Amino acid sequence: MAHNRHFPSKPVPQLARVANPIISLLHSLAMMGDERWEEAITALQRFMELGKNPLDRHMAYQNLGACYLALERFDEALAALDEAKRTQPGDPEIIYSRAVIYACASRVNEAIAVFELYTRNWPQLARQRKVKQALRMLHQIECGEIPPGSYLLEHLQEQIFHNLEVDDFHLVESKARRMIAALPERPEGHFALGLACWSRIATLKLWMLSRRPSPGIPTTNRCSTILGIPI
Numbered sequence: 024m025a026h027n028r029h030f031p032s033k034p035v036p037q038l039a040r041v042a043n044p045i046i047s048l049l050h051s052l053a054m055m056g057d058e059r060w061e062e063a064i065t066a067l068q069r070f071m072e073l074g075k076n077p078l079d080r081h082m083a084y085q086n087l088g089a090c091y092l093a094l095e096r097f098d099e100a101l102a103a104l105d106e107a108k109r110t111q112p113g114d115p116e117i118i119y120s121r122a123v124i125y126a127c128a129s130r131v132n133e134a135i136a137v138f139e140l141y142t143r144n145w146p147q148l149a150r151q152r153k154v155k156q157a158l159r160m161l162h163q164i165e166c167g168e169i170p171p172g173s174y175l176l177e178h179l180q181e182q183i184f185h186n187l188e189v190d191d192f193h194l195v196e197s198k199a200r201r202m203i204a205a206l207p208e209r210p211e212g213h214f215a216l217g218l219a220c221w222s223r224i225a226t227l228k229l230w231m232l233s234r235r236p237s238p239g240i241p242t243t244n245r246c247s248t249i250l251g252i253p254i
Contacts, residue, residue: 044073060090081110097128115145129171172205192222
């Protein structure tokens with residue numbers, strides 16, 4: 024009986040990896056998935072130095088805008104969307120993303136204008152319900168019924184739900200602190216921060232239990248530190 028021989032694949036040389044735009048793009052997507060925004064930005068910038076396809080660059084600039092938005096670098100996020108618009112001026116995703124950036128930056132009048140543009144031009148798209156909710160909140164901010172940071176708080180809280188589902192408590196803590204900075208009087212950020220701290224305490228307790236000496240097994244007299252607490 025004949026057997027097919029399988030040969031191990033050869034690693035991609037370092038120079039080829041550096042010059043390959045697809046590898047830079049894949050790396051950027053992986054970093055975005057982990058919310059390592061600075062590294063994603065570096066990979067996307069490298070991709071755009073190498074990639075010449077307009078459609079690929081359009082996507083890369085949209086992703087770059089998302090990274091800058093996550094870092095609250097709003098002007099850079101808008102500039103990235105301007106570049107994306109050059110390749111596909113009629114893309115509704117660019118319009119929607121621009122409105123979200125304006126809203127997170129508390130540029131309320133501009134956010135309302137762009138969300139309304141989205142509603143008029145693309146009434147059939149599934150995001151219309153979400154856009155109407157955003158417009159309702161922005162009009163409340165405009166009238167002084169709720170404070171300007173309310174949209175950013177809701178934007179971060181929506182992300183925290185996902186982070187909690189996958190136990191990314193370090194990201195929960197980071198976003199909770201941003202929520203508190205935006206609106207310290209609102210309870211949501213404090214509650215999210217409490218969840219993150221509780222997770223760290225629970226992890227510490229499990230670690231301490233794992234270090235309990237078993238009968239008959241000698242232990243060393245070492246001292247470790249977790250969260251600044253000597254164990």
